[in-house]
Amino acid sequence: MLRGKQTWWFENRPVIIGTGTVVGPDEGAGPLAADFDLVHAELDLNQKSWEKAERLLLEQASDFAIKNAGIRKDQVQFYIGGDLLNQLISNSFTARDLGLPYIGVFGACSTSMQSLALAAHLVNSGTAEYAMAGTCSHNCTAEKQFRYPTEYGSQKPPTAQYTVTGAGAAVVAASGSGPVITCATIGKIIDLGISDPFNMGAAMAPAAVDTIQTHFNDTGRMPADYDMIVTGDLATVGHRIAVDLFARDGVPMQDTVFSDCGLMIYDIERQKVQAGGSGCACSAVVAYGHLLKRLQRGELKRILVVATGALLSPLSYQQGETIPCIAHAVAIERGDA
Amino acid sequence: MLRGKQTWWFENRPVIIGTGTVVGPDEGAGPLAADFDLVHAELDLNQKSWEKAERLLLEQASDFAIKNAGIRKDQVQFYIGGDLLNQLISNSFTARDLGLPYIGVFGACSTSMQSLALAAHLVNSGTAEYAMAGTCSHNCTAEKQFRYPTEYGSQKPPTAQYTVTGAGAAVVAASGSGPVITCATIGKIIDLGISDPFNMGAAMAPAAVDTIQTHFNDTGRMPADYDMIVTGDLATVGHRIAVDLFARDGVPMQDTVFSDCGLMIYDIERQKVQAGGSGCACSAVVAYGHLLKRLQRGELKRILVVATGALLSPLSYQQGETIPCIAHAVAIERGDA
Numbered sequence: 001m002l003r004g005k006q007t008w009w010f011e012n013r014p015v016i017i018g019t020g021t022v023v024g025p026d027e028g029a030g031p032l033a034a035d036f037d038l039v040h041a042e043l044d045l046n047q048k049s050w051e052k053a054e055r056l057l058l059e060q061a062s063d064f065a066i067k068n069a070g071i072r073k074d075q076v077q078f079y080i081g082g083d084l085l086n087q088l089i090s091n092s093f094t095a096r097d098l099g100l101p102y103i104g105v106f107g108a109c110s111t112s113m114q115s116l117a118l119a120a121h122l123v124n125s126g127t128a129e130y131a132m133a134g135t136c137s138h139n140c141t142a143e144k145q146f147r148y149p150t151e152y153g154s155q156k157p158p159t160a161q162y163t164v165t166g167a168g169a170a171v172v173a174a175s176g177s178g179p180v181i182t183c184a185t186i187g188k189i190i191d192l193g194i195s196d197p198f199n200m201g202a203a204m205a206p207a208a209v210d211t212i213q214t215h216f217n218d219t220g221r222m223p224a225d226y227d228m229i230v231t232g233d234l235a236t237v238g239h240r241i242a243v244d245l246f247a248r249d250g251v252p253m254q255d256t257v258f259s260d261c262g263l264m265i266y267d268i269e270r271q272k273v274q275a276g277g278s279g280c281a282c283s284a285v286v287a288y289g290h291l292l293k294r295l296q297r298g299e300l301k302r303i304l305v306v307a308t309g310a311l312l313s314p315l316s317y318q319q320g321e322t323i324p325c326i327a328h329a330v331a332i333e334r335g336d337a
Numbered sequence: 338m339l340r341g342k343q344t345w346w347f348e349n350r351p352v353i354i355g356t357g358t359v360v361g362p363d364e365g366a367g368p369l370a371a372d373f374d375l376v377h378a379e380l381d382l383n384q385k386s387w388e389k390a391e392r393l394l395l396e397q398a399s400d401f402a403i404k405n406a407g408i409r410k411d412q413v414q415f416y417i418g419g420d421l422l423n424q425l426i427s428n429s430f431t432a433r434d435l436g437l438p439y440i441g442v443f444g445a446c447s448t449s450m451q452s453l454a455l456a457a458h459l460v461n462s463g464t465a466e467y468a469m470a471g472t473c474s475h476n477c478t479a480e481k482q483f484r485y486p487t488e489y490g491s492q493k494p495p496t497a498q499y500t501v502t503g504a505g506a507a508v509v510a511a512s513g514s515g516p517v518i519t520c521a522t523i524g525k526i527i528d529l530g531i532s533d534p535f536n537m538g539a540a541m542a543p544a545a546v547d548t549i550q551t552h553f554n555d556t557g558r559m560p561a562d563y564d565m566i567v568t569g570d571l572a573t574v575g576h577r578i579a580v581d582l583f584a585r586d587g588v589p590m591q592d593t594v595f596s597d598c599g600l601m602i603y604d605i606e607r608q609k610v611q612a613g614g615s616g617c618a619c620s621a622v623v624a625y626g627h628l629l630k631r632l633q634r635g636e637l638k639r640i641l642v643v644a645t646g647a648l649l650s651p652l653s654y655q656q657g658e659t660i661p662c663i664a665h666a667v668a669i670e671r672g673d674a
Binding site for chain 2: 001002005006008049051077078082084085086087088089092093095096099100101102103104105106107108114118121122124125126127128145186187188189191311312313314315316319321324326
């Protein structure tokens with residue numbers, strides 16, 4: 001049911017019964033490496049193209065999610081996924097190989113929580129017993145498509161972000177053991193006029209703030225109701241802006257731990273990742289790999305994951321358009337089990 | 338609830354209370370011209386780029402849908418849409434201007450029924466009272482992105498299809514007057530190995546057949562239960578293949594009117610559209626403009642619209658990949674009103 005204006009309330013408490021996370025070497029060199037199901041030593045995964053490598057990441061993450069859920073692949077009734085590549089080819093090919101009914105979604109780097117919210121909605125409403133959400137990104141496919149091929153060696157400003165190489169998938173079920181999805185707030189497009197694709201954190205920060213404040217208004221919750229609120233990939237620049245915007249509006253974000261997946265996945269000081277991580281996989285692998293493990297260990301009880309997306313295309317940028325941004329938030333709690 | 342394996346059953350019978358359809362000059366010269374809300378005389382809609390023209394089509398179709406529904410824009414709780422352009426920019430910018438919570442979806446030319454199915458699901462489950470689905474395509478943006486800019490004047494084989502310039506939107510509501518959505522069958526990816534982007538009808542036909550047969554299995558319905566079953570954009574080549582596949586499998590499609598939106602929107606003999614229409618807008622404007630009017634006039638009582646999508650990207654084609662295809666079916670009936 002709807003609570004407030006934009007929040008889906010999941011009264012039947014769908015459960016995340018299994019996740020899969022697969023990452024590349026840079027993410028494997030970061031502080032969360034131990035939390036992922038598989039770390040690849042090679043960026044190309046021994047594939048002939050970056051695109052085939054990205055697809056393999058998602059195929060592996062899906063396989064891990066289903067295996068960790070303890071179910072058979074043919075028990076998953078719907079697969080919901082998307083990625084950054086034009087026409088979502090990583091997901092279309094993965095869905096083909098999975099052989100499951102498929103709903104392609106696009107929210108750029110907000111795809112992780114967009115697909116999880118939809119999977120939870122299907123399960124909560126009784127339309128599915130098992131639904132899987134998944135997403136992926138690869139540093140070299142994203143750079144090639146949105147900016148320059150990495151082989152070209154172009155320099156980037158410090159406000160730029162580093163696309164995560166990885167994939168994350170989650171199986172949502174009507175019952176079972178695992179963290180519970182209690183609600184999701186679907187975002188609006190916010191576009192304050194930023195057109196610099198090397199500063200996406202600044203472009204996305206107002207969308208994250210809008211969705212989080214809407215979430216509080218819709219649910220009556222406050223920052224203190226969460227042990228942790230994480231945005232998807234605002235990174236250094238965007239996170240600072242979000243903190244400032246909350247302070248301006250008097251939202252007591254100091255009552256919770258407010259962080260960003262793009263800041264958590266790398267050692268920002270030591271690794272050469274400019275302002276921090278980005279890409280569809282950033283919030284997916286941090287949430288499904290790291291944060292859910294912390295929930296299961298009892299270190300966290302209730303979190304809000306707010307995945308952020310910059311919905312630009314190279315063409316819209318070249319034509320002088322500003323960057324439309326969006327954020328979708330999903331609240332996840334420790335299950336009773 | 339789920340019926341069979343892939344079919345969402347909408348027991349609360351969500352209603353299409355208003356639609357909007359806007360097309361370009363070629364569609365205005367076709368046999369269905371009188372059924373559209375607006376026909377533009379100029380392909381560029383007096384915009385500076387083809388992309389801005391495409392976006393304007395969708396903005397106008399959305400405005401018509403909301404106006405024809407007799408509600409205010411701010412009553413629409415969620416907008417679900419997608420298009421063919423990389424990163425769905427037509428929809429992202431339209432969603433920005435609409436100011437509504439937005440779920441971006443991609444199913445290539447199956448986006449029309451994919452978004453309508455999701456809107457119906459939200460309304461049926463009580464998560465929304467009003468949800469809007471929308472999609473659009475433009476001949477010149479699609480040709481430029483997937484093949485060659487139209488200004489280049491490249492020749493095309495007779496199996497090629499002609500992307501519809503247009504946009505369609507539908508407001509789905511929990512109650513009201515209009516045609517009723519009773520169920521939707523979500524498709525799987527079917528890929529029989531065709532890699533020729535100038536023969537998408539042949540590539541998509543098996544996906545359409547798979548979804549339609551699954552729909553019959555899931556619901557216990559037969560072709561005779563529908564006054565009309567239309568695919569999205571198989572056009573001449575794909576439609577013939579679909580007819581052959583049904584005959585091979587002994588499905589009595591002769592018991593219904595089996596047609597294709599890509600064959601209906603143009604006068605195939607007279608207009609220079611190769612095998613027929615395609616593009617996200619093809620099934621959207623034919624269904625929302627023409628077919629729903631026939632339902633409301635009582636000429637049809639129950640129809641199945643099976644939108645078909647070829648999920649290739651120029652990059653996947655250049656890398657020698659085959660074309661993954663999908664089809665989503667939505668059953669629509671005359672309302673009681």
